[in-house]
Amino acid sequence: MTAVPPRLPWGTRIAMLVRLLAVQGSWNYEMMLGNGIAFAVEPALRLLPGGKNGEAYRAALARQSGYFNAHPYLAGVAVGALASAELAGESPERIERFRTACCGPLGSVGDRLVWAGWLPACSLLALAAFGFGLSPAGVVFVFLGVYNLGHLALRVWGLTVGYRDGLRVASALATPVLRLGPAHVARAAALLAGIALPLAVRGVMGPALEVMELVFGAAALGAVALTRLHGRIEGWRSSIVLLAAFILFSVVR
Amino acid sequence: MTHWLALLPLTLLGAVLGLDVVSFPQAMVSRPIVAATLAGALVGAPLRGLICGVTLELFALETLPFGASRYPEWGSASVVGGAIFAVQDEATAGAMAISVFCALVTASIGGWSMIEHRKLLGRYAGGMREYLARGSSTAVTRLQLRGLTFDLLRGGLLTFVALAVFSPLSTVLFAGWTFSSEVSRGVSVALAGAVGAAAVWKVVHTTKGARWYLLGGFVIGAALVVAT
Numbered sequence: 208m209t210a211v212p213p214r215l216p217w218g219t220r221i222a223m224l225v226r227l228l229a230v231q232g233s234w235n236y237e238m239m240l241g242n243g244i245a246f247a248v249e250p251a252l253r254l255l256p257g258g259k260n261g262e263a264y265r266a267a268l269a270r271q272s273g274y275f276n277a278h279p280y281l282a283g284v285a286v287g288a289l290a291s292a293e294l295a296g297e298s299p300e301r302i303e304r305f306r307t308a309c310c311g312p313l314g315s316v317g318d319r320l321v322w323a324g325w326l327p328a329c330s331l332l333a334l335a336a337f338g339f340g341l342s343p344a345g346v347v348f349v350f351l352g353v354y355n356l357g358h359l360a361l362r363v364w365g366l367t368v369g370y371r372d373g374l375r376v377a378s379a380l381a382t383p384v385l386r387l388g389p390a391h392v393a394r395a396a397a398l399l400a401g402i403a404l405p406l407a408v409r410g411v412m413g414p415a416l417e418v419m420e421l422v423f424g425a426a427a428l429g430a431v432a433l434t435r436l437h438g439r440i441e442g443w444r445s446s447i448v449l450l451a452a453f454i455l456f457s458v459v460r
Numbered sequence: 461m462t463h464w465l466a467l468l469p470l471t472l473l474g475a476v477l478g479l480d481v482v483s484f485p486q487a488m489v490s491r492p493i494v495a496a497t498l499a500g501a502l503v504g505a506p507l508r509g510l511i512c513g514v515t516l517e518l519f520a521l522e523t524l525p526f527g528a529s530r531y532p533e534w535g536s537a538s539v540v541g542g543a544i545f546a547v548q549d550e551a552t553a554g555a556m557a558i559s560v561f562c563a564l565v566t567a568s569i570g571g572w573s574m575i576e577h578r579k580l581l582g583r584y585a586g587g588m589r590e591y592l593a594r595g596s597s598t599a600v601t602r603l604q605l606r607g608l609t610f611d612l613l614r615g616g617l618l619t620f621v622a623l624a625v626f627s628p629l630s631t632v633l634f635a636g637w638t639f640s641s642e643v644s645r646g647v648s649v650a651l652a653g654a655v656g657a658a659a660v661w662k663v664v665h666t667t668k669g670a671r672w673y674l675l676g677g678f679v680i681g682a683a684l685v686v687a688t
Contacts, residue, residue, distance in 0.1 A: 228485035233607030235582035239528070242585065242592070246604045249597060265595030272592045272600055276528075279486060322524040323663050326488065330517055331660070333493050337514050338684075343497045343506040354488050393667035400660040401677015405685045407514050408653045411556075411645065418646040422653070425646075429654025434661050442655030443519040443532065443564060450561040453647055457554060458636040 212294040213254060215370060222250040223286060227362055230282045238274050244286060245272035251290035267293045270302060276310050278317020280361045285309055287369020288376040295373060305374045312377070316385050321361070324392035329354040331399040338406020464624075469502050470543050471620040477535030478615015482525070482574065483608050490535030492516030492563075496542025505546040512545035513538060515556065515648055516563055518656030524663075533570025536615045540566045540622040544630050554637035556645040560652070562626040566618065573614050581607050 215223075230243035248271050255263040271293075277285055285306070292302050333350035341349065368379045408426065412419055433442045477498075480490040489495065493513040500509015516538050523531040541563025548555040584606060585592070591599035637644070664670040 229483065229604065229608060231486070232483045232604045232611075233581055233585065234482060235578045235585055235607075236528070237582040237585050242600055242603050242607075245592075245600045249600065259597065264597075267595070268597060268600060269593050269595035272595075318526055322526050326524060327521055327660065327663055329488075330491065330493065330521060334514060334517060337493070337510065338681075343501070343510040346510060347494050347497050350491065350493055351487065351489065358487065390667050393664045394670050394673045396660070397664040397667070397670040397673035398677040400657075400664070401674045401679070402681040402684070403677075404518075404653060404657055404660070405678070405681035407518065408649055409685050411511055411514055411649050411652075412642075413511075413645075418642050422646045422650045425650035426653030426657060429650065430657035430661070433654060433658035437662065442522050442651075442658055444568070446519065446651045446655060447561065447564045447568065449651060450557055450564065450648070454554070454557055454561060454633060457557075457639045457644075458633055460638055 210295050212291040212370070212373065215251060215254075215290070219250045219254070220366070223247055223290070224283075224362065224366060226250070227283050227286060227366065230286075231279050238272070239276040240279070240282060241271075241273050241275045244275045244282065244289070247282070247286045248290050248293070252293060254294055266299075270299060270306075273306070275306055277313035278321060280321055280358060281313045281317040281365050283362050283365030284313060284369040284376055284379065287366040287371070288373055289369075291370045291373035297374060301374060309377070312380055316380055319389040320385060320392070321358075324389045324396065325354070325357050328392050328396035328399060329357075331396055331403045334407040335399055335403035338403055338410045340410075467620055467623050467627075470499060470539055470623060471616050473498060473502060474536040474539040474619025475612050475616030477539060478533060478570070478618060479535075479608065479612045481533055481535045481615075483611040490538070492520050492534050492538040492541075495535050495538035496545075496563075499539040499542035500546035503543050503546045508546040508548075509542040512542045512556070512559055512563070515560055515652045516541055518652035519560075519564065521656045522659035522662075530575060531571055532564075532567035533574055533615075533618070534567055536570050536619040536622070537563045537567035539619050540626060543623065544626060548634070551641065552634055553639060553641040554634055554644045555641070556648045558630045558633050558637075558644075560648045562622070562630060566622040566626070569622070570615075570618050573618055577610055577614050580610065 226247040230240060230247050233242045234240060245268055249268060252264050252267050253259045255261060255267060257263050271289060329350055332353060333346050336346045336349045369376050372379055408422060412422060477490040477495045480487060496513030496516055497506055497510040500506045520534050525531050541559045544562050545555050545559035585603055588599050588603055664674060
């Protein structure tokens with residue numbers, strides 16, 4: 208029989224949230240996020256019987272510093288749930304099983320929602336803002352403001368729902384925002400891309416309007432070629448070689 | 461002496477933005493559109509920094525930081541590219557091509573440095589395994605702080621070395637440049653546009669209906685370009 212976890216003091220919640228921002232601070236190939244999880248969950252473990260450096264605290268901290276991987280923004284779900292489980296006195300075996308089970312879902316959901324959705328969408332929004340002639344400060348403000356609204360909301364939500372639901376938090380991952388969100392964000396990103404790319408290219412070209420058609424044509428052909436060669440070459444890496452050749456040709460011709 | 465001191469603010473910016481990429485706080489201040497603009501602002505030309513940042517952002521769309529995959533480090537690299545581009549005036553032919561090239565090379569080296577940083581941390585964590593297994597909060601905090609400090613130093617060192625190498629090199633290249641400014645910019649932007657458009661397609665093409673949104677957006681975007 209496990210106890211109900213205590214209500215977390217605000218100071219502890221804030222400490223956990225701030226530490227979550229550094230959850231990847233010691234990311235490495237041996238433990239991945241493991242130590243970051245222990246670092247983020249540590250303020251809550253001080254509430255265990257015996258307090259900081261008590262036997263329960265040390266056993267829990269040792270458990271939490273083992274191998275773990277997840278999307279960094281959704282790591283809060285795990286941190287909240289693990290803090291709740293430790294404070295509720297769940298068995299070490301259940302906690303270990305939960306740690307193993309939630310790595311995959313927290314990684315794949317976060318990757319689809321954030322890295323393949325929210326980040327490119329916000330990036331394209333900023334490119335569109337530039338294309339519409341916003342000032343440098345305006346473009347930076349639009350990008351950082353919109354992106355971090357989603358970023359911080361996700362972190363706060365994860366920690367809150369994780370602590371509230373404990374080891375039963377898996378059901379929270381079925382929320383429509385996480386389930387259907389990536390598709391909606393991808394559609395918005397697609398629309399934004401269509402608007403932003405021509406405007407951004409025009410904005411960078413500035414007064415050089417006479418070569419604009421050539422630039423658009425070359426970019427379109429290049430995009431088709433890269434899409435056809437999907438996975439076989441990386442565009443940015445190939446661009447290093449092409450730019451090096453262009454620079455060399457310009458200097459020595 | 462003054463030259464090296466002049467690199468200090470940009471080095472600090474590169475260090476902080478290099479840290480943002482993965483370690484802390486991942487607020488995406490390290491994205492090229494922000495980082496290059498900040499570098500431009502530091503050298504007194506934020507708009508030129510932004511223009512370089514937009515070009516680099518198109519490249520960066522291709523390399524999203526999925527899990528443990530290897531990707532370039534755009535934070536420090538954009539500071540390098542943004543600063544090299546921003547210190548040149550509008551008439552400098554070759555500025556865009558050379559600064560983008562410098563940024564891409566720095567991003568590639570930065571990606572490699574992140575891998576080495578992670579390997580180093582892994583070795584360090586291995587040495588602390590006994591303390592971590594005993595539940596030492598000192599060990600947990602020390603490992604975390606060491607990772608953050610190393611990453612900050614990595615970003616700073618990368619930015620400093622890249623600027624120290626590429627600043628004089630770019631001066632030599634500008635002096636020998638023969639193409640017009642339009643051609644230089646056109647080649648860079650065409651490459652960036654191709655990479656950015658292909659990257660967007662890669663991200664959205666698996667979503668049902670997204671290609672129609674993309675097409676609709678292109679129609680609107682093209683109409684706006686023609687109309688303005």
